[in-house]
Amino acid sequence: MITSPKKLSYMEVANGIKVMSDPTRLLILKLVESKEYCVCQLVEMFDISQPAMSQHLGKLKKEGLLKERRRGQWRFYSIDESSSQISLIRVILSQIDDEDEQFLKLLEKEAPIDCQ
Amino acid sequence: MITSPKKLSYMEVANGIKVMSDPTRLLILKLVESKEYCVCQLVEMFDISQPAMSQHLGKLKKEGLLKERRRGQWRFYSIDESSSQISLIRVILSQIDDEDEQFLKLLEKEAPIDCQ
């Protein structure tokens, strides 16, 4: 039996889209939707300071949108599939053009870093 | 022939959800999704100052989410069906539980005001 996703309160939606509305965080989510990324990779790709990236990831994790996997000194982030807001995340990300120029530029910057 | 909605750039999505992420504005949108409301009705229902309401409506209109109809001294606002972001608006509002307690409370406060 397939259960339809539980509807959210308006405050849950407000909080969810608020944390997603920062341009950097929205792109992070669009990236980690398809696979996990290491913090060091994200810092490289976004050309942003390490603490700034850490703050963004912390907010997304606190809101329950991302999950974290630790391996050695590295931390990998990806969409938390079990999030109560997973449906909200998906429908919003699906509104973004996959050919969006800046998103493609970001993908090009993805370098094979030795954090695997 | 049915054309699928144009995909948005990530910045269009970021700006759209940012303006929707304020709790008051999200509820305004949820209300005006089904019918138009006069400013004076909204001020009553939200128990907020008139200038504050006007600022919220101004932001939603500026972002292209709402349209305005003038009749005499009154202004009525409703969802702009022709907005490039109409699909984004709809999928987000559809995530909100129609039985959300605070949304229902708001509907109860809807008084027949003589602005019709």
Next chain:
DNA sequence: ATTTTATATAAAATAATGTTTATATAATCA
């Protein structure tokens, strides 16, 4: 014409957010 009513706008005050700078933690490496 003057006053009232509905709404918007501008400026000031307040609150929230994001970035930087500095420091802490914890794992790995030499």
Next chain:
DNA sequence: TGATTATATAAACATTATTTTATATAAAAT
């Protein structure tokens, strides 16, 4: 063990958003 690397956290600072207060506009009523 001590140094290095990856990341997080905290505090200070800068930026942005929201609310309030005051004023402007424009339609309707007197």
